[in-house]
Amino acid sequence: MTTQELVAEGLQLPVMEAFYTIQGEGKFTGHPAYFIRLGGCDVGCVWCDVKESWEAGKWPVLSIEKIVEEACSFPGRLVVITGGEPLMYNLNPLTKLLKEKGFTTNIETSGAHPYSGDFDWVCFSPKKFKKPHPSIYIEADELKVVVFHQSDFAFAEKHAELVRKDCELRLQPEWSKAEKFTPEIINYVKNHPTWNISLQTHKFMDIP
Ligand code: SF4
Numbered sequence: 174m175t176t177q178e179l180v181a182e183g184l185q186l187p188v189m190e191a192f193y194t195i196q197g198e199g200k201f202t203g204h205p206a207y208f209i210r211l212g213g214c215d216v217g218c219v220w221c222d223v224k225e226s227w228e229a230g231k232w233p234v235l236s237i238e239k240i241v242e243e244a245c246s247f248p249g250r251l252v253v254i255t256g257g258e259p260l261m262y263n264l265n266p267l268t269k270l271l272k273e274k275g276f277t278t279n280i281e282t283s284g285a286h287p288y289s290g291d292f293d294w295v296c297f298s299p300k301k302f303k304k305p306h307p308s309i310y311i312e313a314d315e316l317k318v319v320v321f322h323q324s325d326f327a328f329a330e331k332h333a334e335l336v337r338k339d340c341e342l343r344l345q346p347e348w349s350k351a352e353k354f355t356p357e358i359i360n361y362v363k364n365h366p367t368w369n370i371s372l373q374t375h376k377f378m379d380i381p
Pocket of ligand 1: 221223
């Protein structure tokens with residue numbers, strides 16, 4: 174098979190970076206986790222802080238065996254697959270292998286592509302710049318909306334109507350707008366208690 178065919182099958186994937194750190198956001202905040210950041214994203218968020226991830230062709234294509242072998246070299250058994258937009262790829266083979274090795278599997282996705290993979294926790298963070306694929310709504314365990322603009326509160330509510338009833342709802346201030354929106358989010362959550370707050374605590378801790 175060619176590299177292109179192996180990537181299409183999800184047997185090889187472009188990896189921008191992979192590192193062991195502390196999950197800074199959402200449900201698993203504070204947990205040690207191995208992050209696998211896949212290269213490639215076609216969503217185009219204006220405030221994206223990993224724009225270098227967008228071009229998949231810039232990053233080395235690794236076999237899933239190699240990716241999992243690296244993950245296994247650290248003591249933690251929580252893995253977070255992120256990007257870029259990881260659902261651009263078929264994640265079934267990678268997550269199957271990770272689970273065989275005893276990992277709890279999490280994903281952070283905009284949901285802009287069809288869902289794949291076997292995940293214990295799906296963090297769905299929809300973006301206005303590309304409509305989510307309908308397959309994500311039933312899968313999402315956590316809806317995390319980044320607040321960059323006043324209209325993001327209404328955007329968040331629109332998506333909250335589409336996810337499962339037990340999906341956890343979080344609002345997170347976009348880092349560069351945190352001063353403006355954190356007080357507004359605090360006020361919003363106090364008045365709309367189905368929501369809670371996610372902060373990018375890794376940025377406060379100055380870790381990746
Ligand atoms: S979906 Fe994520 S990686 Fe893609 S542009 Fe938006 S913030 Fe950046």
